Amino acid sequence: MTDANDQSRQVILRTKGVGKMFGKFVALNNISAEFPKGAITSIIGPNGAGKSTYFNLLSGAFAPTNGTVEFEGRDVTGLPQHRFAHMGVAKSFQITNVFPQLTTRENIRIGLQALVSRYDMWRPRARLRELTEQADELLARVGLWESRGRTAKTLAHGEQRALEIGMALASRPRLLLLDEPTAGMSPEETRTMMDLIVKLASERTVILVEHKMKLVLGISDRILVLHHGELLAEGTPSEVRKNEAVKRVYLGQREH
Numbered sequence: 001m002t003d004a005n006d007q008s009r010q011v012i013l014r015t016k017g018v019g020k021m022f023g024k025f026v027a028l029n030n031i032s033a034e035f036p037k038g039a040i041t042s043i044i045g046p047n048g049a050g051k052s053t054y055f056n057l058l059s060g061a062f063a064p065t066n067g068t069v070e071f072e073g074r075d076v077t078g079l080p081q082h083r084f085a086h087m088g089v090a091k092s093f094q095i096t097n098v099f100p101q102l103t104t105r106e107n108i109r110i111g112l113q114a115l116v117s118r119y120d121m122w123r124p125r126a127r128l129r130e131l132t133e134q135a136d137e138l139l140a141r142v143g144l145w146e147s148r149g150r151t152a153k154t155l156a157h158g159e160q161r162a163l164e165i166g167m168a169l170a171s172r173p174r175l176l177l178l179d180e181p182t183a184g185m186s187p188e189e190t191r192t193m194m195d196l197i198v199k200l201a202s203e204r205t206v207i208l209v210e211h212k213m214k215l216v217l218g219i220s221d222r223i224l225v226l227h228h229g230e231l232l233a234e235g236t237p238s239e240v241r242k243n244e245a246v247k248r249v250y251l252g253q254r255e256h
């Protein structure tokens with residue numbers, strides 16, 4: 001975790017009064033929040049709270065109906081998704097998004113190849129060697145180097161999610177957005193994924209969506225709590241844990 005004073009000095013992402021309507025339904029209402037650079041910020045809340053909708057606004061998948069999104073001090077509201085990727089924002093989804101027939105290494109290489117310029121077509125062999133080295137480095141970082149020759153479909157669910165994160169890292173993002181990275185995982189896979197997130201956060205900012213509060217309390221620098229599309233609470237894990245409104249929302253839920 002980073003020092004609290006450092007965090008307050010630099011903000012990588014900010015939303016000002018963002019809202020999202022689906023027809024007449026208000027999925028998200030007037031959310032203003034700041035995401036400190038170099039920190040892990042988790043967005044939590046019960047089912048239907050608006051977490052995924054907020055995630056989609058932060059990653060540029062949706063434009064907000066109202067309000068603005070700023071990345072590194074620049075207004076990026078409504079910019080197309082690929083512009084977010086170019087600026088240094090990468091994301092991974094709840095649903096695993098790997099190429100099942102390809103090997104683990106080939107999957108990562110595809111992520112890297114997306115960054116290849118036309119010039120590289122003239123020196124394919126050198127480029128392939130370079131890509132393979134970079135892919136192996138990324139595979140090691142997400143704990144999959146030993147599985148580099150396996151086809152992705154034979155990997156366990158947790159390993160597929162790690163692979164997807166490896167693919168997201170190929171663009172060397174400054175901000176990594178993760179939507180429920182432990183969804184559907186066993187307790188052991190969940191622990192491995194949490195360790196990986198902490199490791200990755202030492203090199204870049206991480207924003208995480210999660211509906212199980214307990215899971216993120218130990219690893220987050222800051223927590224935002226959404227409920228019925230509103231920002232119910234925000235603060236450090238201990239502040240949020242003590243918050244009466246948060247306790248009420250989570251009370252009686254089996255898994256938190």
Ligand SMILES: Nc1ncnc2c1ncn2[C@@H]1O[C@H](COP(=O)(O)OP(=O)(O)OP(=O)(O)O)[C@@H](O)[C@H]1O
Binds near residue numbers: 025045046047050
């Ligand atoms: N495309 C859409 N069209 C209409 N309503 C939507 C759409 N997407 C989300 N909603 C509604 O907006 C509200 C917030 O949904 P959202 O998926 O953001 O919640 P969530 O906190 O991520 O929930 P979960 O933990 O179940 O994934 C829900 O009531 C949902 O039904």
